[in-house]
Amino acid sequence: MIREQLVAPSPTDLTAFLLRHTRTRDCLVQVAGLAEVTYQGRAASTADVGSYLVLLKRDGSLQIHAPKGVKPMNWQPRTDEITARVEDGQCVLLASRRSRVEQVRVVFLEAQLAQALELSEEAGFVLSGSEAQMQDALARHPDLIEPGLRVLNRELLVESGGIDLYAQDAVSQLARYVASVQRMVGSVVVRGILAAPSITTPARAQLEGRGFEFREVQALPAVVSASTQPGLFEA
Amino acid sequence: MIREQLVAPSPTDLTAFLLRHTRTRDCLVQVAGLAEVTYQGRAASTADVGSYLVLLKRDGSLQIHAPKGVKPMNWQPRTDEITARVEDGQCVLLASRRSRVEQVRVVFLEAQLAQALELSEEAGFVLSGSEAQMQDALARHPDLIEPGLRVLNRELLVESGGIDLYAQDAVSQLARYVASVQRMVGSVVVRGILAAPSITTPARAQLEGRGFEFREVQALPAVVSASTQPGLFEA
DNA sequence: TAGTCAATGTCGGGG
DNA sequence: CCCCGACGTTGACTA
Incomplete structure (x- = not known):
């Protein structure tokens, strides 16, 4: 179920890792480490350098979690495009939507952990009380x-x-x-x-x-x- | 920054791991694996056995992610109590709140990965456009x-x-x-x-x-x- | 596709 | 502690 795991990958390795898995979109991808996050779209936000947990799901959704709260610090519900590239020697992740123009940009300063997990297909889920x-x-x-x-x-x-x-x-x-x-x-x-x-x-x-x-x-x-x-x- | 990592831990080891870290509440704890999740509170829900990603943050918030969507499948905003114990040879995680009586129960059938990450203190975050x-x-x-x-x-x-x-x-x-x-x-x-x-x-x-x-x-x-x-x- | 409305809404501020 | 209101609300449903 752990498809791939990198500990403290270099920017180049992390970029390759992200590209590999975002292309296939068959895994849940996680990266934890020092990063800087900016968002521009309906509003705009900037997060100073800090350690965050980045989640990329198979449906193209992105979320960036700070150490507190259920709600992600930054997110992107359904991206049209996710790319990664090396910029100034650092891995940069870009997630953008076209219909509603907005973009999340994550600059990884120091990745501690990157992993790709296979999660099985959606299992049955029932909610009552609506x-x-x-x-x-x-x-x-x-x-x-x-x-x-x-x-x-x-x-x-x-x-x-x-x-x-x-x-x-x-x-x-x-x-x-x-x-x-x-x-x-x-x-x-x-x-x-x-x-x-x-x-x-x-x-x-x-x-x-x-x-x-x-x-x-x-x-x-x-x-x-x-x-x-x-x-x-x-x- | 990776405080501890267990690959495919036994139910006993996973329980000990969870207890250890939920007691100190100084790490972001993750468990990925086969599990079954139920919730009872404002509403009620049941998720069949499937592979999920469980996140426990330092503030006591819990979220359980399915392979799709920004929104967690199950969550608990800020728990009063998180406990883990072995039941019928399986690790069971319970997160509950008292003010608003509700509880999330996760039964891990097969944990693939458990890790405790140190995330630095909340970094500056600015949102504009409100x-x-x-x-x-x-x-x-x-x-x-x-x-x-x-x-x-x-x-x-x-x-x-x-x-x-x-x-x-x-x-x-x-x-x-x-x-x-x-x-x-x-x-x-x-x-x-x-x-x-x-x-x-x-x-x-x-x-x-x-x-x-x-x-x-x-x-x-x-x-x-x-x-x-x-x-x-x-x- | 755009508008409308529920949500386990979450989260933060003020009394 | 409870009430109130904003939110990058999200997400589902409907016209």
Whole structure:
């Protein structure tokens, strides 16, 4: 799985290494070492000389990691062209895009490690808990909001945006929705319940000020202990 | 700069390695190999067995990279606790957060490579082209919007939000601003100019419908050729 | 291809 | 600690 590894390669060797693997694009390429990084495109950035970790993936994406944070210091999502060359005795890596004109330039002052790894094809990956899934699950199992709740008109509920948990103005949206339903049903009492995994303090105050309720729905089973209510996405 | 490197370590060795380095948190730790990853927290996800690259940074952040994309397949921004242990003869890495309860679990079925790299302290990093810088630059050099433009009252211009290039409703905001200035200056003609790096088609239509103008301001010097106008952030 | 919108958004600043 | 807002947001979906 380690296709190739160079320890402290010379600029020439590193350049050749990069060219070899970026041409085939069949490996995940990494370089760690002292470098200087600049970016020009939608914005511009400069990173002083420091030790960074550079990742080149098979899809042509590039990312340069500083010692902290999940987010790379610099990146390029999908490059049209990646090249390496020797400039002034140093290996320079250029990654650029044409559609949106931008470029990342890495000057390696001292590479400590370069490696090419074979990663197998993408394996199956399933994510649950997105808004779409949540809407669907709540519409199917409204008794997760409160036992006994039934959906009288699912189309109305979903289409009118009655379930909109992430909207910034969820409270006023709820108010509008409640008002419109109230008009339709006449004298029957209409409650407004905002069901969400969480709520901010100001939002809660506003909600209760309007006489509405908040109901926490756990989208997923708790990590640590058994959940007190069934998770939405278990089955 | 390579503090330690293990090639195809046993589960026991890998566990010890991970414990050693996560305890000190002074290195960037990498493991590449066959693994299975699950996440539970704000959402939940499962990744089938595949070969991934795991990165552990000094700040406790974790990311697991699949062969494609800038975005990690799984991640954890800043963990409260990272532990490793042997379970059923396999090394298991657990990264969890307490404030927001969530956890990433990596089961290494076959590690190919584990390494601990010393990255120097964060080096200087400067990004230019952000909204704040742009506001400032435009206030200082209004003639970038149109030669001859002068700022009559910078306080008013900046404080009233007169320059607000990223607001979703920039057009209506501009309208309000123009109206308020018009009231103040009386009979003098007031033009509304939206100066931004780009504009969407619908926004432009709305803008021109109200009799306002759009002026493209290049925030930065072009990558390829000499820019036709001086960049905002050059000096 | 361009516009729109969710995201395990991440990250940093301010109360 | 929580709330708020920017971001080179990215990425997926849709007209």
